[in-house]
Amino acid sequence: MPGTHVHIGLKILLHGKGRVLLSVSGIGVAVLIMFLQLGFFHGINNSQAFMARLLNADLVVLHWRRTNLDNWWRMDRIRAAQLHAIAGVAQAIPLYKGIIRLENPDTKRRRRISAYAFPPAFAPFDLPRFAQKAQRLEVPGTVLFDLRSRDIYGSVASRETLVLNNRAFTVVGHVNIGPNLISDGIVLLGEGSWLAQGRSARPIMVLLRLDGSASPAMVKRRIMEQLPDDSVVLTPEELYDREVAYTIKVAPVGTIFGIGLIIGLIIGLVICYQILFNEITDHTPQYAVLMAMGYSKGFLVRTILEEAFLLSVLGFLPGLLGAAGVYWTLRDMTCLRMVLTLDLVGFVFLLTVTMCLMAGLLALRRVFRIDPAMLY
Numbered sequence: 001m002p003g004t005h006v007h008i009g010l011k012i013l014l015h016g017k018g019r020v021l022l023s024v025s026g027i028g029v030a031v032l033i034m035f036l037q038l039g040f041f042h043g044i045n046n047s048q049a050f051m052a053r054l055l056n057a058d059l060v061v062l063h064w065r066r067t068n069l070d071n072w073w074r075m076d077r078i079r080a081a082q083l084h085a086i087a088g089v090a091q092a093i094p095l096y097k098g099i100i101r102l103e104n105p106d107t108k109r110r111r112r113i114s115a116y117a118f119p120p121a122f123a124p125f126d127l128p129r130f131a132q133k134a135q136r137l138e139v140p141g142t143v144l145f146d147l148r149s150r151d152i153y154g155s156v157a158s159r160e161t162l163v164l165n166n167r168a169f170t171v172v173g174h175v176n177i178g179p180n181l182i183s184d185g186i187v188l189l190g191e192g193s194w195l196a197q198g199r200s201a202r203p204i205m206v207l208l209r210l211d212g213s214a215s216p217a218m219v220k221r222r223i224m225e226q227l228p229d230d231s232v233v234l235t236p237e238e239l240y241d242r243e244v245a246y247t248i249k250v251a252p253v254g255t256i257f258g259i260g261l262i263i264g265l266i267i268g269l270v271i272c273y274q275i276l277f278n279e280i281t282d283h284t285p286q287y288a289v290l291m292a293m294g295y296s297k298g299f300l301v302r303t304i305l306e307e308a309f310l311l312s313v314l315g316f317l318p319g320l321l322g323a324a325g326v327y328w329t330l331r332d333m334t335c336l337r338m339v340l341t342l343d344l345v346g347f348v349f350l351l352t353v354t355m356c357l358m359a360g361l362l363a364l365r366r367v368f369r370i371d372p373a374m375l376y
Contacts, residue, residue: 023275024314027356030268031319032326034348035340037260039327043338044253047180049243050337054177055236056126057093057207058216061223062239064232066204068246069239070182074202075231083206086222088214093122094203096194102187103163104154111152114183115164117194124207125188127175136172137190143169148178148335149185162187165197179335181251265355272311272359276304280366287367300367308360312353319352320345 051069052060061083063073077094084092096117101110118124120137127133133144143164147157156162161170164187177186195201210219220233234242248254280287287300324340331338 019275019278020314023271023311024318026271026275027268027311027315027352028318028322030264030271030355031316031348031352032322033264033267034261034351035319035323035344036326037257037264038344038348039323039330039338039340040336041253041257042344043331043334043336044181044251045244045247046337046339047178047335048182048247049240050178050180052236052240052243054125054127055207055239056124056130056209057236058210059208059219060234060236060239061206061208062204062232062234064230066232068250069243072204074200074204075206077201077203079227079231080203080206082227083208083223086219086226088211088219088222089208090211091122091207091209093118093124093207093209094191095124095205095207096191096199096202097204098194098199100165100187102153102156102185103166104152105156105159105162106154111184113149113153113164113185113187115187115189115194117189117191117199120190122207125175127177130175133173133175134188134190137188137193139170139172140190140193140196141167141169142172142190142193144173144175144188145171146177146186146188147174148176150179150335152184167197169193178337181247265351268315268352268355269359272308272315272356273362275311276308276360276363277366279307280304280363284366297368301364304364304367305357305360308356308363309353312356315356316349316352320348 049069061075061079063075065071066073080092080094083089098115098117099112100115102113103110118134120134123131123134136142137144143162145156145162149157156171157174159171161168163169169189175186175188179185208219210216216235223231223233290300291297327338327340330336
């Protein structure tokens with residue numbers, strides 16, 4: 001009977017509604033665990049490397065020893081002028097970075113915060129209306145504050161002034177960037193305000209914007225040929241990928257959340273196996289009747305695997321809904337960039353289906369022992 005196995009599988013699965021509800025809940029918990037592990041993994045990596053995605057440039061030049069964005073190796077200031085002289089380079093923008101102390105206006109306690117500085121006319125970050133905001137930094141003693149900074153800085157977001165290194169700065173705008181594992185927040189300054197504090201005049205990187213006719217590969221080759229070999233030239237996307245790879249390698253996030261993902265899979269596998277095994281055991285007489293009526297064991301196999309697939313779908317949906325709520329809560333609490341993307345949803349769904357089908361295959365051993373003769 002073509003297609004009957006789907007109907008029978010669904011009917012058998014839904015026969016015990018209480019059991020199905022518990023089963024779906026258990027698989028949903030396993031799905032939620034997988035979403036959380038992958039969410040934290042991608043959230044940490046995305047937050048750590050997010051500044052690379054914001055760079056409004058065609059190429060980025062860094063000191064070769066600056067293996068990650070939080071490393072403190074700097075470049076000679078003259079390197080920006082040398083890079084600007086390379087054929088095909090339209091603009092060479094120095095970007096400075098340092099750690100300064102921001103005073104919490106509520107507790108008067110000073111906290112570390114990351115500060116980036118740049119020539120305001122060039123607006124090096126790809127943020128909404130950033131060119132207009134950057135122009136305001138031409139005025140000495142002005143600053144842009146990151147609204148996604150963690151709450152440890154107090155109510156600075158609502159203040160018109162803030163105190164950096166015991167000096168008052170006027171807040172002329174806000175941006176939305178976010179913290180990472182190293183930094184709890186960010187402020188942006190103009191190059192003049194940065195140097196006026198006696199900060200290092202050596203940039204952490206130089207951003208290059210190219211002429212329309214120049215290709216990044218060609219300009220990169222010229223830089224390597226004409227300048228000393230103490231620099232690394234990358235596109236912003238390559239810099240992002242390098243930062244993610246560094247975070248996975250140095251920080252134990254890959255191992256920690258990989259183990260968590262495996263645990264979630266095992267939990268779901270065991271739950272689904274127990275469900276299907278008990279279902280087969282409880283309905284052994286019915287399966288024996290089907291075989292006595294001429295249905296093959298292949299038909300029973302398809303029926304069990306159909307049940308496994310249905311369980312994966314039914315369990316995935318509440319897990320997805322739960323993950324959406326938890327992601328929103330954790331994003332608000334940790335300020336990490338935990339985003340429920342379509343790629344992530346598709347990957348977890350694939351894992352869920354695979355997990356349940358594997359459980360179904362393990363449970364099939366009970367089906368192969370069914371003999372119609374047991375009816376007599």
